Amino acid sequence: AQSVTQLDSQVPVFEEAPVELRCNYSSSVSVYLFWYVQYPNQGLQLLLKYLSGSTLVKGINGFEAEFNKSQTSFHLRKPSVHISDTAEYFCAVRPFMTSGTYKYIFGTGTRLKVLA
């Protein structure tokens, strides 16, 4: 079984400051990792994903994340945030499987509030 922990439920940050949103996961098998963003009153859309290869993954809107297998973490970063980045961010994992059914496991979300 897998689990995902997003320790910070809310993160306030000033515009143009850097931000890091933390995600830790637990799994007995290899996983794929995802970050999704949800703007107010909308569905979720993919920011970035880690499948394999380079541990530094770049996504849309200037976001990037680093996969750390030893620490089972996949933290999301942006060097300079904008007001428009205000949203809720979800970390998710999916087990690597080649047969059987699979599910995506989501964290509880981090609400990023960018202040002017």
Add this chain to the structure above:
Amino acid sequence: NAGVTQTPKFQVLKTGQSMTLQCAQDMNHNSMYWYRQDPGMGLRLIYYSASEGTTDKGEVPNGYNVSRLNKREFSLRLESAAPSQTSVYFCASSEALGRAYEQYFGPGTRLTVT
């Protein structure tokens, strides 16, 4: 290409009423999912369908039923709505087994049960 569509966008029900939430995707995806989103709890999986003709329970299936009508459509039914089912419901789809594709989400249905 509309992606994942959901109807209705909003719904208010009285306790005990029934309704069906509709979901359709036009990406030829095999797998489809129903989640509910409640404040502070993230997304919780209600039911999923790995392929046409199959459905499986997720984390919170009680009070719900699903139908995978065909490859495109996956509906969620509340037979007797309860206030605890007040939530935002999201449908999602993803590619076939073995491929590490992300999920694509619909815009959601905001349901209030009074």
